[in-house]
Amino acid sequence: MRAYLASVLMGAILASTLFPLDFLLPRAGLDWRAAGDAAQHAIAQRHFLADAWRWPLLELPTLVGANLAFMDGIPLLALPLKLLAPFLPEGFHGIGLFYALAWVAQGPATVFALRGFGERRLLPALAVALMALSMPAFIMRFGHAALCGHFVLLAALGLYARALGDARWWAAAIPFQVAALLVHPYLALMALAVLAAAPLTLLLRRRPWGRAAAGVAGAAAAMGAAMALLGYLGAAGEGGFGQYAMNLLSPAWPHRSWFLGGLVVAEVDATGHGGWEGYNWLGLGLWAALAAGLLLRRPRLRPHAGLALACLGLLALAVSSRVGLGGTVLLELGPVPAVLEQFRASGRFFWPVAYALLLGAALLLAGAGRRGVAILLACALLQFLDAIPARAALRLWAQERQPWTVEATALRPLLRAAGSVTLVPAWPCVAKEDGPARVRLLELLLLGSESPRPVNTAYVARWRGEAPRCEAPGPLRPGELRLVLPGWAPGASGCAPLGDLLVCR
Known part of the structure; x- marks a missing residue:
């Protein structure tokens, strides 16, 4: 229990230094705005919290029928917040709050995973929790709150390890898989791959594996049923598998390393899309722990051969069908199955592999006696220091206060009094x-x-069925407020300028 409490405290302290209060607990009327994908997520949650309960549960009729999940509104948090909606301030959303929750959960999820593999001592647990909180790929997911939920992957590793020895853990794996889906589908798929390693490991150990296979099937079925009930199925995005892949050099490419960051100026990229989604620098502390662990002890992969194979499969997905090394595409495999096109940001699939490497290094060092534990603690400190630039970038982003470029003060009462709002042009x-x-x-x-x-209109990554088309606005309806961007025809008379917008009502 001490390890769990201490790891929660570590995450809470770090979160308090990274995220301002008005970022964590937003409200209407602020003189600054969220930008980019963070704005999309906030819009979705606000519409969901303000709407009545309905079925399908995640549908947003006030946002042209979009699904909360496809705007990354984090249903796992949005659903309980909706119960509290009458008591929340106007304009509240939980996107900022989720960042803090993710940081607080990262440490105890790591302790849970480490103990699942048999290491229960306090000092190794604290070292690994600090290293997990200092993983660059975790820290650098800012701008996309749901994908900061790396605690899902660590919990999946812990469930995998426990279910190998006690089949009763599969009862927990089924609701866990649904919860993972309600954080983000990418994380759910990664978690399912980790859980699916359990029957494979048992098979390769020549032990009974039927119950584990049934457990994985139950978890997959529960996730599939949730997807069907909540409107996930039938959605399609733009595709482009391979565009946002992980470069083979990415785990060793020290972008934003405090010690080695001067050697590189940006993420490594061979596909021409920037390398952001494939950013997977492991951190100098983890590299040191891996090297020290391999020097002190001989690794034994056979007891967890299924997990090793699952990690190889995830690695293959991460590097995708366009295998890049440095600035060169080494291998172009051509078209892929249509299902893979739904996961074009394939570089993310390396995250469970990184955490498996972290746990493996920790287990090697912790099993080498006091000297190994001391080295592990030193590596954790090294990892923490190496992540200073990544934390600084996150802190700068969270404290950024972009001003409104529209006349927000004048528009707010008009928007509040409107029966409906039409934006010209619509997004398509x-x-x-x-x-x-x-x-x-x-x-x-x-x-x-x-x-x-x-x-x-709305900015949505995926639509079920046919996406909305570009349509010219019709005559003004009673209660409608129409806001027209410069250079676009309002489609109505009686409009007045407000800043560089036209306002029609």
Whole structure:
């Protein structure tokens, strides 16, 4: 229990230094705005919290029927917040709060995983929790709150290890898999791959594996049923598997390393898409722990051969069908099955592999006696120091206060009094290359979400069925507020300028 409490405290202290209070607990009327994907997530949660309970549960009728999950609104947090909605301040959403929860959960999830593999001492647990809190790929997921839920992957590793020895843990794996889905589908798929390693490990150990296989099947079935009930199935995105892959050098590419970061200036990339989604620098402390562990003890992969094979499969998904090394694409495998096109940010699939390496290094060192534990503690400190630039980048982002570029003070009472809101142009009418128009639309959607009203458009990553088309606005309806960007025809008379917008009502 001491290890769990101490790891929670570590995460809470770090979260308190990274995230300002108004970031964690937002409200309407602030003089700054979230930007990019973070704005999309906030818009979705606000509309969900303000709406009545309905079925399908995650549908957002006030956002042209989008699904909360496909706007990364973190249903696992949004559902309990909806119960509290009458007591929350206007304009509240839980996106900022989830960052703090993810940091607090990261440590105890690591302790849970380490103990599942048999190491129960306090000092190794604290060292590994600190290293997990200092994993660069975890820290650098800012801008995308749901994907900060790496505690899901660590919990999956802990469940895998426990279920090998006690089949009763499969009863916990089934609701866990649904919860993972309600954080983010990418994390759920990674967690399921880790759990599926259990029957394979038992098979390779020549032990009974039927109950484990049934447990994995039950977890997969529960996730599939949740997807069907909550509207996940039938959704399609833009595709592009391989565009956002992990470069083979990424785990050793020390971007934002405090000690070695001067050797590189950006993420390594061979696909022309920046390398951000494939960023997987392991951290100098983890590299040191791996090297020391291999020097002190001989690793034994056979007891967890199924997990090793699962990690190889995840690694293959991470590097994708466009295998890059440095700035060169070494191998181009061509078209892939359609299902893989739904996971174009394939570089993320390395995350469970990184945590498996962390646990493996810790187990090697912790099993080498007091000297090994001392080295593990030193590596944890090294990992923590090496992550200083990553934490600084996260802190800077969380404290950034972008001003409104629209007349927010004048627009707020108009939006609050409106029966519905129409933005011109709608999202499908704007070319992908027109970044300024998209930024302005997202800003107006965010401002309107402080007091949600039905709106004609939204920024959504995936749609079920046919995505909305570009349509010209019709005549003004009673109660409608129409906001028109510069250069676009309002489709109505009686409009007045407000800043560089036209306001029609």
